[in-house]
Amino acid sequence: MTASTESFTHSRAPRPSGGPAQAVRDSLVVAKRNLIRMVRIPEVVIFGLIQPIMFVVLFSYVFGGAIPVPGHPGNDPSVYREYLMAGIFAQTVTFATAGAGAGIADDMHKGLIDRFRSLPMSRGAVLTGRTLADLVQTALTMLVLIVVAVIVGWRIHDGFPRALAGIGLLLLLGYAFSWIGALIGLSVRTPEAATSGGLIWLFPLTFISNAFVPTSNMPAFLRHVADWNPFSATVQAARQLFGNPQGAASNAWPMQHPALASLLWSLLIIAVFRTLAVRKYRSATA
Amino acid sequence: MPGAIYAEGLVKTFGEVRALDGVDLDVPEGTVLGLLGPNGAGKTTAVRVLTTLLRPDSGRARVAGIDVLKHPNEVRRSIGLSGQFAAVDEYLTGRENLQMVGQLYQMGAKAAKARAGELLDRFNLSDAADRPAKTYSGGMRRRLDLAAALVVRPPVMFMDEPTTGLDPRNRQQLWDVIKELVSGGTTLLLTTQYLEEADNLAHDIAVIDHGRVIERGTSDQLKARTGGERVEVVVQTPEMIEPAAAILHRFSAKGLNKAEATVDRHTRRVTVPVTGGAKLLAEVIRELDTHGIEIDDIGLRRPTLDDVFLALTGHAAEDAPATDAESPAAQRAEEAAK
Ligand SMILES: Nc1ncnc2c1ncn2[C@@H]1O[C@H](COP(=O)(O)OP(=O)(O)OP(=O)(O)O)[C@@H](O)[C@H]1O
Numbered sequence: 001m002t003a004s005t006e007s008f009t010h011s012r013a014p015r016p017s018g019g020p021a022q023a024v025r026d027s028l029v030v031a032k033r034n035l036i037r038m039v040r041i042p043e044v045v046i047f048g049l050i051q052p053i054m055f056v057v058l059f060s061y062v063f064g065g066a067i068p069v070p071g072h073p074g075n076d077p078s079v080y081r082e083y084l085m086a087g088i089f090a091q092t093v094t095f096a097t098a099g100a101g102a103g104i105a106d107d108m109h110k111g112l113i114d115r116f117r118s119l120p121m122s123r124g125a126v127l128t129g130r131t132l133a134d135l136v137q138t139a140l141t142m143l144v145l146i147v148v149a150v151i152v153g154w155r156i157h158d159g160f161p162r163a164l165a166g167i168g169l170l171l172l173l174g175y176a177f178s179w180i181g182a183l184i185g186l187s188v189r190t191p192e193a194a195t196s197g198g199l200i201w202l203f204p205l206t207f208i209s210n211a212f213v214p215t216s217n218m219p220a221f222l223r224h225v226a227d228w229n230p231f232s233a234t235v236q237a238a239r240q241l242f243g244n245p246q247g248a249a250s251n252a253w254p255m256q257h258p259a260l261a262s263l264l265w266s267l268l269i270i271a272v273f274r275t276l277a278v279r280k281y282r283s284a285t286a
Numbered sequence: 287m288p289g290a291i292y293a294e295g296l297v298k299t300f301g302e303v304r305a306l307d308g309v310d311l312d313v314p315e316g317t318v319l320g321l322l323g324p325n326g327a328g329k330t331t332a333v334r335v336l337t338t339l340l341r342p343d344s345g346r347a348r349v350a351g352i353d354v355l356k357h358p359n360e361v362r363r364s365i366g367l368s369g370q371f372a373a374v375d376e377y378l379t380g381r382e383n384l385q386m387v388g389q390l391y392q393m394g395a396k397a398a399k400a401r402a403g404e405l406l407d408r409f410n411l412s413d414a415a416d417r418p419a420k421t422y423s424g425g426m427r428r429r430l431d432l433a434a435a436l437v438v439r440p441p442v443m444f445m446d447e448p449t450t451g452l453d454p455r456n457r458q459q460l461w462d463v464i465k466e467l468v469s470g471g472t473t474l475l476l477t478t479q480y481l482e483e484a485d486n487l488a489h490d491i492a493v494i495d496h497g498r499v500i501e502r503g504t505s506d507q508l509k510a511r512t513g514g515e516r517v518e519v520v521v522q523t524p525e526m527i528e529p530a531a532a533i534l535h536r537f538s539a540k541g542l543n544k545a546e547a548t549v550d551r552h553t554r555r556v557t558v559p560v561t562g563g564a565k566l567l568a569e570v571i572r573e574l575d576t577h578g579i580e581i582d583d584i585g586l587r588r589p590t591l592d593d594v595f596l597a598l599t600g601h602a603a604e605d606a607p608a609t610d611a612e613s614p615a616a617q618r619a620e621e622a623a624k
């Protein structure tokens with residue numbers, strides 16, 4: 001133990017600059033912390049990869065020839081495979097919800113949220129840092145998944161810039177959903193509850209959509225839900241931007257302008273759930 | 287001028303439980319307040335309110351001269367907190383934990399890193415500094431958490447049972463750190479179940495029970511209020527108990543009714559309250575000797591803080607039930623419900 005009285009003379013913390021610069025800096029500090037955790041607990045990332053890869057393989061080869069895509073007569077399984085991929089990508093990015101929720105619930109449980117809340121840091125930084133780290137993880141998962149998709153025969157047909165735009169919309173949707181996860185994580189008592197709470201409603205959401213099957217055969221009511229589902233807009237936009245088969249687009253506005261609809265939906269989700277989550281964070285108690 | 291930590295009429299209820307029931311505190315700058323109280327008394331709740339983690343239902347509080355409810359972020363710049371349960375990221379190393387806290391206190395990355403090294407050294411964690419905190423023992427985590435509270439050398443500190451789980455050597459070293467901090471002008475609010483710790487460190491003590499401060503003062507004042515000093519004699523054989531008690535009775539504290547000597551036959555111990563200190567003790571020894579009473583042990587005893595605690599709260603510090611059905615708070619709640 002080196003005794004140095006100097007090291008204990010007191011002083012206040014530097015005055016926070018406040019404003020967006022501090023918010024960005026604090027968020028990055030928290031994001032870095034969460035990324036270090038991901039590297040040290042790689043099994044989380046690995047399990048996160050296995051599921052979408054299984055979906056790609058199962059859907060491609062099991063349903064492949066059985067689901068006709070409108071506008072593409074004949075039962076060529078490679079058509080469904082191309083049709084399917086945007087759906088799987090979109091489903092994969094939304095799984096970030098469970099990760100963000102479980103991570104934040106775990107931080108609450110361990111008392112870390114209390115530690116953060118006693119520091120003079122920007123209000124939204126703990127949550128923003130978490131969602132940013134999840135975005136990085138989602139992007140890595142997407143990268144691996146794209147490689148798998150290419151192996152089973154998926155291709156882009158309209159060039160890289162448009163494909164990148166499609167991937168951008170998918171990641172933005174994932175980022176938006178991680179804010180829903182953040183709110184769930186702050187609202188439940190255990191990380192386990194946050195994981196299941198983050199997943200159960202994703203199944204109806206992703207299945208009542210155009211992700212896996214064309215909506216044209218759905219009952220009228222479900223078809224309406226599917227057309228206006230934020231998830232469908234992103235899937236449709238990605239298919240357009242990748243130049244993949246799209247099925248028969250309905251007349252609903254989001255299906256006619258899928259890229260814009262996807263962007264608006266994601267921004268709306270971020271605006272609403274970020275506000276709610278940050279408010280909840282301020283009064284959160286373990 | 288109110289002290290560095292100042293609270294007035296703090297009330298916080300959790301459903302039926304009045305965790306704080308009108309707490310007033312005033313800790314002068316550069317002093318240590320020891321907050322004592324049985325389990326569930328409201329100590330942690332008080333700390334959480336003062337460190338901006340919890341909003342009270344009513345009441346006011348100022349820390350370092352800043353209103354806790356109006357300017358929480360300003361308060362956060364001036365405080366260090368070590369909560370009752372160590373809050374460290376298990377997957378980060380000790381160094382990374384401290385560096386992160388430093389940066390979130392708005393220190394530059396370099397300064398935060400240098401400070402982390404200093405503190406790891408200071409808390410005997412240098413050898414484990416680059417291992418994930420998951421591999422730390424309970425006491426090591428505790429020390430890492432305490433180090434995190436000291437990252438910016440804050441003028442006001444809160445420590446909720448800081449030495450619980452520390453071995454005697456590390457406890458002693460933490461006491462040294464605390465004394466050093468306080469000599470540098472830091473104000474500290476410390477909760478503890480180790481009454482020796484409060485005795486050792488705290489300038490003032492507040493005893494809290496059922497969300498209310500039921501007694502306050504210096505350690506000596508509290509002891510004096512509980513009862514003065516007494517002479518305690520252990521005689522060699524049971525036959526000597528009666529004559530020894532008779533002699534001690536003559537020395538007992540003067541007053542309208544001379545206090546009786548109390549006798550414990552099992553341990554052959556005779557005790558009597560006295561005034562007169564060491565000089566009187568010498569007289570007692572001579573007198574016992576003259577009467578041929580042989581003794582195993584004799585001493586002048588002052589009440590310990592444990593005695594104070596037991597007298598004030600009516601139950602021991604460690605095993606008090608958190609929600610005692612017959613507690614005044616529960617009774618008040620019942621009456622209110624009628
Ligand atoms: N979040 C909460 N929800 C419900 N009740 C709570 C909550 N926090 C504290 N309490 C109750 O408030 C009372 C005071 O609790 P507190 O943690 O402040 O006690 P304490 O003095 O710190 O006890 P200990 O010595 O055991 O740490 C207890 O009855 C406790 O059950």
Ligand SMILES: [Mg+2]
Pocket residue numbers: 329330331370446
């Ligand atoms: Mg406590």
